[in-house]
Amino acid sequence: MKTTRRMLVAGAASTAILLGMPWAHAQETINITALVEQTGAIAAAGQDIGRGIEMGIDTVNASGRLGNYKIVADVKDTASTPATGAALASQVASSDSIAILGPALSSVAMAVAPIAQRSGVPMIAIQANTAGLVETGDHVYRLTPPFYTFNGLTYKYLAQQGLKKVALSYISNIPSVTGLGRDFAPKWIEANGLELVAEETMPVNTTDFSTTIAKLVASNPDAIGLYNLDTQLPALISGIRRAGFTGQLFCYAISPATLSAVGDAGDGIVLSIDYSPALDDPSSVEFTKAFGEKYGGTPTIYHANGYDSVLFLGAALEKVIAGGAKPDRENLLAAMAEVAQTGIDGASGHLRFDSQTHRDARVAGVLVQYKGGVPSVLLKGDPNVEEQ
Amino acid sequence: MLAEQLLVNAAVLGAVLTLFALGLSLTWGALDVLNLAHGAIFVASAWVATRLANSVEVPFVALLVAGMAAGALLAVVAELIAFRPIRRLISNKRQAELSMVAATVGFGFVIDNLVGRATSHQVFSFPIGAFEFRQYDLGVFKAFNIEIIIFATAIIGALLLNYWIMRTRQGMAIRAIAFSPRIAPLLGVKVDNMAALTMAVSGALAGLSGSLMVVWTSGMDISTGHSLLLRAFAIVVLGGVGSVKGCVLAAFLLAAVETGIVAAGYGSMRDAAAFSLIILVLLFRPQGLFGTGRAMRA
Numbered sequence: 001m002k003t004t005r006r007m008l009v010a011g012a013a014s015t016a017i018l019l020g021m022p023w024a025h026a027q028e029t030i031n032i033t034a035l036v037e038q039t040g041a042i043a044a045a046g047q048d049i050g051r052g053i054e055m056g057i058d059t060v061n062a063s064g065r066l067g068n069y070k071i072v073a074d075v076k077d078t079a080s081t082p083a084t085g086a087a088l089a090s091q092v093a094s095s096d097s098i099a100i101l102g103p104a105l106s107s108v109a110m111a112v113a114p115i116a117q118r119s120g121v122p123m124i125a126i127q128a129n130t131a132g133l134v135e136t137g138d139h140v141y142r143l144t145p146p147f148y149t150f151n152g153l154t155y156k157y158l159a160q161q162g163l164k165k166v167a168l169s170y171i172s173n174i175p176s177v178t179g180l181g182r183d184f185a186p187k188w189i190e191a192n193g194l195e196l197v198a199e200e201t202m203p204v205n206t207t208d209f210s211t212t213i214a215k216l217v218a219s220n221p222d223a224i225g226l227y228n229l230d231t232q233l234p235a236l237i238s239g240i241r242r243a244g245f246t247g248q249l250f251c252y253a254i255s256p257a258t259l260s261a262v263g264d265a266g267d268g269i270v271l272s273i274d275y276s277p278a279l280d281d282p283s284s285v286e287f288t289k290a291f292g293e294k295y296g297g298t299p300t301i302y303h304a305n306g307y308d309s310v311l312f313l314g315a316a317l318e319k320v321i322a323g324g325a326k327p328d329r330e331n332l333l334a335a336m337a338e339v340a341q342t343g344i345d346g347a348s349g350h351l352r353f354d355s356q357t358h359r360d361a362r363v364a365g366v367l368v369q370y371k372g373g374v375p376s377v378l379l380k381g382d383p384n385v386e387e388q
Numbered sequence: 389m390l391a392e393q394l395l396v397n398a399a400v401l402g403a404v405l406t407l408f409a410l411g412l413s414l415t416w417g418a419l420d421v422l423n424l425a426h427g428a429i430f431v432a433s434a435w436v437a438t439r440l441a442n443s444v445e446v447p448f449v450a451l452l453v454a455g456m457a458a459g460a461l462l463a464v465v466a467e468l469i470a471f472r473p474i475r476r477l478i479s480n481k482r483q484a485e486l487s488m489v490a491a492t493v494g495f496g497f498v499i500d501n502l503v504g505r506a507t508s509h510q511v512f513s514f515p516i517g518a519f520e521f522r523q524y525d526l527g528v529f530k531a532f533n534i535e536i537i538i539f540a541t542a543i544i545g546a547l548l549l550n551y552w553i554m555r556t557r558q559g560m561a562i563r564a565i566a567f568s569p570r571i572a573p574l575l576g577v578k579v580d581n582m583a584a585l586t587m588a589v590s591g592a593l594a595g596l597s598g599s600l601m602v603v604w605t606s607g608m609d610i611s612t613g614h615s616l617l618l619r620a621f622a623i624v625v626l627g628g629v630g631s632v633k634g635c636v637l638a639a640f641l642l643a644a645v646e647t648g649i650v651a652a653g654y655g656s657m658r659d660a661a662a663f664s665l666i667i668l669v670l671l672f673r674p675q676g677l678f679g680t681g682r683a684m685r686a
Contacts, residue, residue, distance in 0.1 A: 039501070041611065044509035172656030201656040205615040207605065208404070210397035211650040231511055234607030242521060242532065261513035261607035 029072045030317060030327050033092045035102040035112060040080025042105050044230070044255065045302045049104055049126055050075060052306020052347075055294060059307075060314035067321050071314070078103050082111035093119030098329045101309050104302075106130035106176050113140045122333045124309045127302070129176035134359045139333060141340070141359040143309040143351070145274050147176065147252055148184045150365025150381055152388045153272040154225070154250050155188035157367050157379050163222035163248060167198035169212060169236065170227035174204055180252060181227035197221050204229060213239040223248035230254060234261040241265040255300065259373045270369045270378065272388070274348045275304035278368055278375045281349035288347075304347035308361075311346045315339045354386060362386055392528045394651050400535045402643035403542035404604070407597035409620035409627075409635050410549055411590035415463075417630020418566045418586050420481070421471055421488050423463075425496030426594055426620070427613025432499050433459035433595030434602040435507065441518045448519055452599050459595025460588040466495045467587040472580060475569070500610045513607035538600050542636075545593065550632040552589075562586055566630060619662075626666050628679025637677055642666070 034053050037046030053073060061070045074097065078085040085108035092100055093115060100116055100123040103109045109128035116123035117137035125133060125142040134140050158166065166189055170181025181201075189196050198219035200212045209232070216224050217240060224245065226236050233254055240249065242265075249269045259266045277288045277298045287307060291299040299307075316335035317327055325331045340359060343352035354360040364381035365388055381388040408430060415421040423429075437455035440446065446454075470491040478484040522533045531539075553559035561582050564572040573579055602608050623642055627634025645665055646658045654661070669677065 039504065039509075043504055044609075047509060200650075202650070203656060203659050205611075205618075205659070206655075207601075207608075207612055207615050208397075208401045208646070209605075210400065211394060211647050212655060214393050214397065215651070231607075231609045231611055234511055234513060235605035238606035242523075255510060257507075257510035257512070258607065261511050263516035265606075 027068055027070045030066070030069050031095070031097045032071060032073050032099045032101060032313070033088075033095070033097040034073045034075045035078050035085055035088055035092075035100055035108070036075055037080045037103060037105055037108065038075075038077035040078075040105075042080050044257075045127065046078075046080070046104055048300050048302030049102065049306035051295065052299070052303035052308075053101055053310055054306075055291060055303070056307040056310025056314070058294075059290070060310055060317075063314075065314065065318045069317070069321060069327060071310070071317070073101070078105070078108050080105050080108065082107045085109075086111040086115060088112075089115040089119075089121075092116075092121055097121070098327065098332055099124065099313060101306075101313065102126050104128055104305075106133070106174075109133055110136075113137075116140060120329050120333075122329060122336055124313060124336075126305045126309050131175070131179070134357050138337075138359070141312070141336060141361075143312055143361050144305045145348075145351075145361045145363045145365070147180055149362055149386065150274060150388045151180060151184065151252060151272045152188045152191075153365055153367045153379055153381050154270060155185075155192045155194060156388070157270060158194060158223050158248065158250075159192035160379075161248070163194070165195050165197045165219075165221045166223050166225060167200075167216045167219045167221035168196065168225045168227065169200045169202070169216060170225075171204050171229065171232075172201040174229075177227050177229075177252070181225070185225060185227070202228075206232065207235070209235050209239055212236075213243050216240065217243045217245045221247060223250060225249075226251040230258050233258045237262045237269070238265045253301065254370070256298070256373060259370060266373070267371050268369060270367055272365055272367045272381075273301060274363045274365055275299075275301045276366055276368045276375050276377065278377045279349060279366060280377070281345070283345035284347055284349050299347070308344070308346035308348055308351060311344050312336070312339060312351070315344050350383065364388070393530070394647055396529050396531050396535065398640070398644045398647040399539055400531075400604075401647060402640035403539040404597065404601055405616070405619060405623055405639035405643055406542040406546060406636050407538070407593060407600070408616050409623040409639055410546060410632065411593035411597075412617075412620045413624045413627070413630060413632070413635045414549070414553075414586060414593070415590045416624060418562045419471070419583055420485050420569075421492065421587075422485070422621075423466070423590065424489060424492040424617065425466060425499060426492075426590070427615075427617035428496040428499035428503070428610070429459050429462045429466075429591050429613075430594040430598040430601075430616065431608065431610050431613040432462055432503050432598075433591070434598030434608060435503050435512055437595075437599040438512050438514050438602060441514045451514070451518070452596060455595040455599030456592040457595070459591035459593070459598065461591070462499065463587040463591025463594070464584050466492070467584050470495060471587070472583065475579075475583070500613075504610050507609065509609065511607040511609050512602075514603060519603045534600070534604050538604060541596065541600065545596070546632055546636045549589075549593075553632065558582065558585065622663060622666050624676075626669055626676055628676030631676070631678035634676055634678030 036050045076088045089112040104127035109125045113136040117139045127144045129146045316339045319335040320331045340353040348363045351361045364383040367379035368375040412426045415423045433455040436458035437451045474487045561577040623638040627638035649658045649661045
């Protein structure tokens, strides 16, 4: 009787304790910070990246791979300015946030990276194509393959099509884009037996392209390459077509809004890219389908880049948690290095990392052609080659 | 490349800059408002015109009128909620000017933010077919219809504005305000009404130039207004604040220099070269090409 009473008391007490301990079943949070350009020069890209991050977090949290943990992101707007980015990074350093996702603008990423490195916060940059970013230190990763690692595909395609003469237009004061037009394109042109017949440069704030267009078309090229911002492309593409150029147009990035603005003038345009809705890798197809179901519409490259950054973070966190360690900055960093050895399958297909720093992502890349605003894959990069 | 084509390019660019800069010059000259929201009003008006074109099928002229109306409305709103209260509350002229500049920056940010949200910070444009491009042979020149329209609109607009300011009673009232906003009421000028009217005309010019430019460039985003604002500021200073003639001449001069630099193969230097020229001119004529002192402004 006495024993039974004791057992009842003990059972009741246990039940009471369990019921009174909500944390026993509640998920623990892993706080991270997303530094996203929600306003300013690259607000359109930044907002897409933000949505990609959101989708990535939902996907990782719903997968159950993090056990009793869930990722919670504090999204901050860098306003596309390095000073704001640096200030926010300093706040992250003294917070309980264990990682920084982003930023996307090279100048902002370059301002944030040293702070992340000094503070011991793992940083996963998105886009930020500038040279020297991951070289900041072992805490700085970049999940978007730099343009120069897959843009050479375009010139392979031009050569395959039997084209000979190429004219280029590029922005003169955005390092990552300028580098493509000024430094890499001439090498690719030479490597593929093509000839550079015109080279036109302009500052990023240019709004009038009439003389540039006249000079490009007058050089009588077979193809014209546009290393210009998306906002400049409508005037350039429409103007070049109105000037009577019927040859091949190519660029390094173009948005659905710009394709819509130029209409038929954009038909046939090609570009090499790390993600396209036309990609047929299983992980890419899965992402494109899931995005459509969740948000409607077709994802952009920026959605894909944001999503992939979270998949990488999620894979590293999974390793930390599976090993029974605490998901803190130090353990996360070690796990990121492990994940980088094998890479991940994400929206852009199989993402691996460069052989030098092992922190800079690489993909095979694809060359797509647009018709009626819809892309189709014409050429795939070699997955065994680091730079196409 | 044919020199004739360069002339056409310079003329059209000059016309675009003229249309944009006239509105800025007008408010600065008449009301002492350096309206740094002018670029935002330009973009917002163009966006309104494109939204209308994407919603209903209306003649192109109606789209231009809608753009002008949107620009006028936004500028009047700025006058009513910001500039007028500042004019009434701050008697110190210099302080009032600085406060108004700050207010225009704020107003511009608000408009940019709203348009940015509405467009998801993407390029916006008229629907394909809203304007049909045609090329015309004009003797030795070849120009598209939109280029001819922009050029003609800029010239006619500048002439009408000059006539309005110099030859009408309203223009006389505006010049009186430009001379002294304190003395003008003593002469029977209703300063508030004339200030609102001046802002409306300035906004309408921004709307007209924005609506035409979005056709010419096949699309724009909020950054387009920022790019033009700096050049327009330089044009107004170079031409002489408040001078229509100076504004037109400076706009075409800047356009000619920029076109020449790009044609010469130094496209990346276009801004640096153009602004160096402006500095050079201002060293010899600090009041601008047609600036003749405050009494003659507006």
